[in-house]
Amino acid sequence: AIDLLQKYDFPGNIRELENLIERSVALSNTNIILPESLALSIHKRRWIEGIKDKRFDLDEVPKGVSLDAILEEIERAYIEKALDCSNGNKNKTAGLLGLSLRSLRYRIEKLEIEK
Known part of the structure; x- marks a missing residue:
């Protein structure tokens, strides 16, 4: 190390x-x-x-799709992947994501991620 x-x-x-x-x-x-x-x-x-x-191709920005919706999907996928990598251990997941356990739990609830 x-x-x-x-x-x-x-x-x-x-x-x-x-x-x-x-x-x-x-x-x-x-x-x-x-x-x-x-x-x-x-x-x-x-x-x-x-x-x-x-770099993102901004020539094809779809109308009616908000930035918040896109960011929410990215956040959901990232948290789900981190949960997989840590075998569902929320303490390890929070560590991987650089979040407090409380913040991770809030996001899991807000994004309706299966526990």
């Missing part, structure tokens, strides 16, 4: 390192931070950066 941390080029500041370690501790099943936990967090950061690079 230390080797992985030393090789990672932190584009953020010390808060990024702090958040990475906190997420890794939350996701770990042991009292030792394993490289797999760190790799997941680093992978997630790169995935988010990849999304920011995506």
